Amino acid sequence: MRIEIPELSLVVLMGPSGSGKSSFARKHFKPTEVLSSDECRGLVSDDENNQAATNDAFDVLYYIAKKRLAAGRITVIDATNVQPEARKNAVALAREFHVLPVAVVFDVPERICHDRNKTREDRNFGPHVIRQQMQQLHRSLGSLQREGFRHVFKLQSVADVDAAEVARVPLWNNRKFDHGPFDVIGDVHGCLDELEGLLGKLGYTRDVGGVFRHEQGRKAVFLGDLVDRGPNVPGVLRTAMSMEKAGTALCVPGNHEMKLLRKLRGKDVKLTHGLAQTLEQLEREPAGFRDEVARFIDDQVSHYVLDDGKLVVAHAGMKEALQGRGSGKVREFALYGETTGETDEYGLPVRYPWANEYRGRAAVVYGHTPVPEAEWLNNTICIDTGCVYGGKLTAFRWPERELLQVPAAKVYCESVRPLAPPVQQAPLSAQHANDDVLDLADVFGKRIIETRLHRNVTVREENSVAALEAMSRFAANPRWLVYLPPTMSPPETSRKPGLLEHPDEAFAYFRREGVVRVVCEEKHMGSRAVLVACRDPDAAKARVGVEKGDAGAVVTRTGRHFFTDARIEMEFLERLRAALGKSGFWDEHKTDWAVLDCELMPWSVKAQDLIRDQYAAVGAASRAALAEVMPALDAAAARGVEVGDLLPRTRQRTQLVGRYVEAYRRYCWPVRSLDDLKLAP
Structure with a gap:
């Protein structure tokens, strides 16, 4: 027998003691994938047969199973599982983590179980135990699917067990092998002219059969809601259906497609939200087209995980915990998202802002809820820009992460909720608005x-x-802390006599680390300063989300304000922005903001205490001492006292002290106004 199990599932082995479950598990699964109730008894009581430890053992077993399923790893439960109440927790666990429960039943002859247990010294129970387990198994075999098991495999002999082959089958939503590149297209809603215009802008052309293809092999991904409200639903469906059939597109369903499917199958649904227009347009199509549309919708998968798991596409989005999983709740979320149970002033359901809490590694591209502009929020982006309402039809290019759009030719349908609510000034981006409160779980x-x-x-x-x-x-406002420079690391102590550091050790370090090219720059002796400068307050609002009118910040490498006086900081930034504007920097680099990693001089403006207490103190003490020593040595030498090399060494030390003082004095001067400050690389 070939046992095909989903690659992400909870496999429940069930059968009496001695039926071959553990041997089967060792043969077909990794040791880490199998959770044995016997082994868990041993973990908690040092005795795998200690039935008194059963409850604690299953607590351990299900705890580990939860961690594995949460991480998206197949899990096998090796226990007798012959009673419905024993399997109930497993089914509930599978539902909690949106994986499919699989039952593998070992219904081998009872005598085989008896014979095997006789050879095992750790199995000292009587034959009545096996008989009872067999009876319990047989009483509930017929109810396994009603209990919730989606796949049931029955092995009824030793030969069946030995001949069984286990194959892991990818879920339909797993297209990690598909690397695109992709052009993800938002809600079309029957706007054929705009769709064809967007496909043309993306580089797709029709082949001899009329199917849109891209000469570079790119693949379109339709995010659902192809139907309703727009002027040419059949044309949009034909375009998507032909592209999917030819392998040049993928399609996920939208809630409007699912409502249409229910109607096409004879269900009683309300002809609202554009469905009446769709049915009217389909009535004018050739016989059989409606059946093709029904099959097309019915075959669609709730969402796709693409490009090694780096991209997820779904009509209404997809939480991280649901990605790549299969359950009714996963499909429901993909179609409708989440609502709070409330309605807004327009009578529409209030959507739960799942994207505000998203922290997944995969980028999630979705539609469903029209927005004036497509914006990134926590690695998610909604690209339904309300084409049917007179907005735009948007495509998201992957892996380029670029947006391409075409404007709607007209307003085909009036939106109940205004697409772009009026504002007195430019609003914050979705990401900036969401970043206003720190989530402690992130830090x-x-x-x-x-x-x-x-x-x-x-x-x-x-x-x-x-x-x-x-x-x-x-710290300064965290919105300004777009860059904090690393601390410079000194090289190893030099092996050259009399030196603490030398470039040789630095070059040797880079060579050992495989760095073959090193850029050497002059280091100005100032205080490290990071300057974030925006062209004007509007640019600051758009770029970093600061609303109070600031257009920049000067911070230390630890994120603190460089200047303690906000007025001085503002004047300093004003001069910097003026210099950037006068030099043509903004226009030359086509930007409205810049980050400069600099040295702000003099060094003394920030390091006055360090200079006074350490550098100047050493210099002053050395000069004072040597000023007395040199005349004394000169006088002794003049009297004929043997001073050896002490005199030349002391003279050299005097010169070195002078050079030492001169070295830090070059970067120290009085600061009375901004005119006394210098900014250097």
Whole structure:
């Protein structure tokens, strides 16, 4: 028998003791995939046969199963599971994590179980136990599907068990192997002219059969709601259906398609929200077209996970916990999203803002709810820009992460809720508005951060707590902290005599790390300053979400305000913006903001205490001491006292002290106004 199980599922082995469950599990699954009730008894009581530890053992088993299923890993439960109440928790667990429960039944002859248990010293119970387990299994075999098991496989002999083959079948929504590139298209709603215009703008042309194809092999992805409200629903359906059949497009269903499907199958549905117009247009089509449309919709998958799991597409979005899973709730979320149960002033359901809480690695592209502009929010983007309401039809290009749009030719349908609510000034972006309140879950506890250049970086809990405290009390507005420079790391101690550091050690370090090219720059001796400058307050609002009229910030490398006086900081930034404008920087670089990683001089403006207490103190003490030593040594030498090399060494030290003082004095001068400050690379 070939046992095909979904690649993400909860496999429940069931059968009496000695029926071959554990041997089967070892043969067909990884040891880490199998959770044995016997082994869990051993973990909690040091005795796999201790029935008194059964409850604790299953607590452990289901705890591990939850962690595995939450992580998207197939899980196998190896226990007798012969009673419905014993299987109830497994089915509930599968539903909780939106995976399919699979039953593999070991209904082998009772005598086989007896014979096997006789050879096992750890099985000292009588034959009545096996007999009772067999009876319990047979009484409930017929109800497994009613209990919730989507797949049931029965092995009724030792030969069946030995000959069984287990094949893992990908879920329909798993298209991680498909790397595109993709052009994801928002809600079309029967707007054929705009769709054809957008496909043309994206580079698609019709082949000899009239199917749109892209010469570079790109693939369109339709986000659903192809039908209702617009002027040419049949034309839009033909375009999408032909592209999907030819392999040049993927389609996920929208809630409007599902309502149309119910109507085409004879269900009693209300002819609202454009469905009446769709049915009227379909009535004018050739016989059989409605059946083709019904099959097309019925075959669609709730959502797709694409490009190694980096991209998820669904009509109404998809939470991270639901991605790549299969259940009625997953499909419902893909079609409708979530609502709060309330209605707004227009009588429409209030959508629960799931994207505000999204923290998934996959980018989620969706539609369903018309928005004036497509905006990123926590790695999600809604691209339903209300074409049928006179807005735009939007395509999202992956992996480029670019948007292409065509305007609607006209208003085909009046929206109940205004597409673009009137505002007195430019609103904040969705991301800026959502970032107003910090989510402690994002920063609390131990964090492991994946980076592009340095693999994983671990931030320990004690460090994150201290950083949160410091940032809360002393940092500038976090919206300005778009960049914090790394601390410079000194090289190893030099092996050259008399030197603490030398470039040789730095070059040797880079060579050992495989860095073959190093850029050397002059380092000005100032204080590290990061300047974020925007062309004007409107640019600051659009770029970083600051509303109070600021157009920039000057911060230290730890995120604190560089200047303690806000007035000085504002005047300094005003001069910088004026210089950038006068030099043509904004126009040359086609930007309205810039980040400068600089040295602000003099060094003394920020490091006065450091200079006075350490550098100047050393210089002053050295000069004072050597000023007395040199005349004494000269006088001793003049009297014929043997001073050896002490005199030339002291003279050299005197010269070095002078150079030391001169070195830091070059970067120290009085600051009476902004005219005394210098900004250097």
